[in-house]
Amino acid sequence: MLIKIPRGWEIPEREAAPENVYHNRRRFLEGLGFAGLNGLLARAAATSPYPARRNPTYELDRPITEEWAATGYNNFYEFTLDKQRVKDLVGKFETSPWKVEVSGLVAKPKTYDVDDLLRRMPLEERTYRMRCVEAWSMAVPWTGFPISALLKEVQPKPEAKFLRMVTVYRPAVMPGIAAQPHYPWPYFEALRIDEAMNELSLFVTGLYGKPLPKQNGAPIRLIVPWKYGLKSIKSIVKIELTAKRPPTLWNQVQSVEYGWYSNVNPKRPHQRWSQAHEKVIPTMERRPTLMYNGYEKYVASLYKEGDF
Numbered sequence: 001m002l003i004k005i006p007r008g009w010e011i012p013e014r015e016a017a018p019e020n021v022y023h024n025r026r027r028f029l030e031g032l033g034f035a036g037l038n039g040l041l042a043r044a045a046a047t048s049p050y051p052a053r054r055n056p057t058y059e060l061d062r063p064i065t066e067e068w069a070a071t072g073y074n075n076f077y078e079f080t081l082d083k084q085r086v087k088d089l090v091g092k093f094e095t096s097p098w099k100v101e102v103s104g105l106v107a108k109p110k111t112y113d114v115d116d117l118l119r120r121m122p123l124e125e126r127t128y129r130m131r132c133v134e135a136w137s138m139a140v141p142w143t144g145f146p147i148s149a150l151l152k153e154v155q156p157k158p159e160a161k162f163l164r165m166v167t168v169y170r171p172a173v174m175p176g177i178a179a180q181p182h183y184p185w186p187y188f189e190a191l192r193i194d195e196a197m198n199e200l201s202l203f204v205t206g207l208y209g210k211p212l213p214k215q216n217g218a219p220i221r222l223i224v225p226w227k228y229g230l231k232s233i234k235s236i237v238k239i240e241l242t243a244k245r246p247p248t249l250w251n252q253v254q255s256v257e258y259g260w261y262s263n264v265n266p267k268r269p270h271q272r273w274s275q276a277h278e279k280v281i282p283t284m285e286r287r288p289t290l291m292y293n294g295y296e297k298y299v300a301s302l303y304k305e306g307d308f
């Protein structure tokens, strides 16, 4: 159980919870009519960081994907290539306690405990479009904090130009690693530091107002919504600041099909399919794909013609 230390900038639980959640919870507590249990439950509710307050800036143009679909259709190749089986294979994967090492070109390198990050980082909920390079999409309420909040703490040196991120490597409980021995595990990804500092870039710890499910990358993953989903690395254990551009897994394995940037671009087809449209999970309704996945106004200025 997470013990939350209240801090000045935090808003009371009553304001943080969406209206209906708060009222339902209160009705439930009152209905119990048992003071002792009532108080206990109220205190438990007040110490959880979920649900965090939704940031209205990122309201979407489409309905939110139903929770069963976003938590039951996953790409997490360390477990299996079968998207509908990932959730059934994560049972032995322990995600608490969890450490994340931040190292390299920073003034204050530090190994963080994720529970400590949950207590101290400015958690908020954001609904983002999510577009996989395989031409399917979702719309998901993530809970997380801006990457910039973490970088501020570790203080990147002026020479630091990139972030290299690495997923945990546990072949004993991740059957996909042995099943796919040709991939260069552990999964690795990277961003330019100005991409990481963009307001859209999040480290995510929650989904649908609850802690992140294991199949979605618990306990901490990246979300960069203007890029194909493969950039949004799951279950991160290492973040390194570097001067040279680090390789990324998919770009290294198949550079013709997967660019280092992998920005969503409906005008640039994949070698094997068009990227102009996407299928919405779970209905498979067809929709046009938007430039930078609809986040052009936030990120277009970061790139030049031909960046791929």
Ligand SMILES: Nc1nc2c(c(=O)[nH]1)N[C@H]1C(S)=C(S)[C@@H](COP(=O)(O)O)O[C@H]1N2
Binding pocket: 070, 073, 074, 075, 076, 077, 078, 131, 132, 133, 167, 187, 215, 216, 217, 228, 229, 230, 231, 232, 233, 234, 235
């Ligand atoms: N470590 C790791 N991270 C990963 C992947 C993976 O296989 N391993 N798949 C990526 C791909 S291709 C996508 S589309 C998203 C899927 O995230 P979701 O299952 O939460 O929708 O995770 C990305 N992060």
Ligand SMILES: [Mo]
Binding pocket: 075, 131, 132, 133, 134, 228, 229, 230
């Ligand atoms: Mo993906």
